[in-house]
Amino acid sequence: MKVFTMAQLNEHASETDCWIAVDGMVLDVTSFLDAHPGGRKILLKEGGKDATKKFKMFHGPNVLKKYKKKLAIGVIEGSAAHKAIGKDSKTKAESRTSKLKDHLFVQPPPAKLQYKPFGELVPWGDPSWYQGNNSPFYTESHIKFRKRCREFMEREIAPNVHEWDESYSFPKEIFKKFYDAGLLPAIVGPPWESKLSGLAPPEGGFDSFHELIIIDELARCGSGGVCWALFAGISIGLPPILHFGSEEMKQRVGAACLRAEKFICLAITEPWAGSDVANIRTTARREGDFYIINGVKKWITNGIWSDYFTVAVRTGGPGARGISMVLVERERPGVSCRHMKCMGMWPSGTTYITFEDVKVPVSNLIGVENQGFKQIMFNFNHERWSLVCQSNRLARVLFEESFQYAMKRRTFGKSLMDHQVIRFKLAEMARLIDSTHAWTELVTYQLLTMTRKEQNQKLGGTIALLKAQSSKVMEYCAREAAQIFGGASFVRGGVGEKIERLYREVRGYAIPGGSEEILEDFAIRQAQKSVLKKQKKQQGKSSKL
Secondary structure, three states: OEEEOHHHHHOOEEOOEEEEEEOOEEEEOHHHOOOOOOOHHHHHHHOOEEOHHHHHHHOOHHHHHHHHHHHEEEEEOOOHHHHHOOOOOOOHHHHHHHOHHHOOOEEOOOOEEOOOOOOOOOOOOOOHHHHOOOEOOOOHHHHHHHHHHHHHHHHHHHHHHHHHHHHOOOOOHHHHHHHHOOOHHHHHOOOOOHHHHOOOOOOOOOOHHHHHHHHHHHHHHOOHHHHHHHHHHHHHHOHHHHHHOOHHHHHHHHHHHHOOOOOEEEEOOEOOEOOOHHHOOOEEEEEOOEEEEEEEEEEEOOHHHOOEEEEEEEOOOOOHHHEEEEEEEOOOOOEEEEEOOOOOOHHHOOEEEEEEEEEEEHHHEEOOOOOHHHHHHHHHHHHHHHHHHHHHHHHHHHHHHHHHHHHHOEEOOEEHHHOHHHHHHHHHHHHHHHHHHHHHHHHHHHHHHOOHHHHHHHOHHHHHHHHHHHHHHHHHHHHHHHHHHHHHHHOOOOOOHHHHHHHHHOHHHHOOOOOHHHHHHHHHHHHHHHHHHHHHHHHHHHHHO
């Protein structure tokens, strides 16, 4: 890497030879003048200068990461970039993490570890334990796993989010990279499927907090659509097969999906049955050794590229007791898919699926006939918890972007941060986000220590309320972030790109997995049912006396 003085930089300020400096990195933007979204004159005006301040006013850090390889030609003498040459290539955050175990020590009680800070260190921009605070939940295994997750996200995901979002697409090769990084099985949740995936679990084992970490880290990309594209289909479509499918089905479908060779999605929702799952209309009529399936499914995430569909069908009478789950292969005659364009979640492959006299063998039945509703409920807690983890981290992204923007944006002769009303908005965002995350960690601990049966008995209402809480927090943060960014949040791309995108994606967390209204009503009905049951039991004891 060449080293230039400021005087040398100043010499390159023409249309045929234009350089700028950003954070000490010298960029030759001559070939980029016509491609610059703001026009060539803006770049030419900064030619031969240190453009760091203005660059950061209009661009996020991912822009520099994206174009650095193509445009960087050297560094400014004496700059931080110059001083970094020859040093270890690891980032400061990675360096801190690699030395972390030298600073770990047991404090009373023994479950607590003290951590060195990790990440960007924007106050409340990461969970509390990233900031160096104590926690009873995380071990050295979680620390190492967090580093792996962040490296993958920053290397493979973050630089491409804008391109994938604008093209309504997601490249399949990313799934293979996700697998090669040893991370794909984590997204399905515990227990780690070593035999089916061919991958060993993280050092020290794998638990619900590892899964929380990977979801949280991936959501740092600032796109719910990219998160859903990468892991929504497999995380909700594969568990019914892993928990209730035949051994043959696990080997044939589970192994292929966990190795990124095939893709799967969950197909429950219909045009007339969203949260009202018990009233689906898609039918599976038994004819000898086959089912004949007819019906439609709507808003099916990842459906457009999936090889397998885990489908809720009606095999019996009305209501929940007549529902079964059936595996349907994409190549079967009568299956057709149409890509749906939605308000948000653009790269996630939202799909309208039609089944017309689709013939599948009875061996494709998942579990027991007419017991499918129990499988759906069995899976719902995990699905909703995953949505909580995503939406609260996306709220953090909104907060972090707003905090950093308020520090550098100036209005009326002072920074936005110097306006009391802006500080109030940020304080409210931080308060809501951190309290929601604390609740999430508490629920995650219950997932770690309870059996599935206990979870379904005790956590259904709590997770329902937590999901409603998290989507409302995200919605609040999206609105406040948009107010802080002003007009910049109304434009696709640029410094307010994440704000604009996440503002559109809020409904993707407030409705799927159970709308806020349905979940809040469900939680109170469950509580009411529990109290009435206890009262009835107590009355029975009293009558015997």
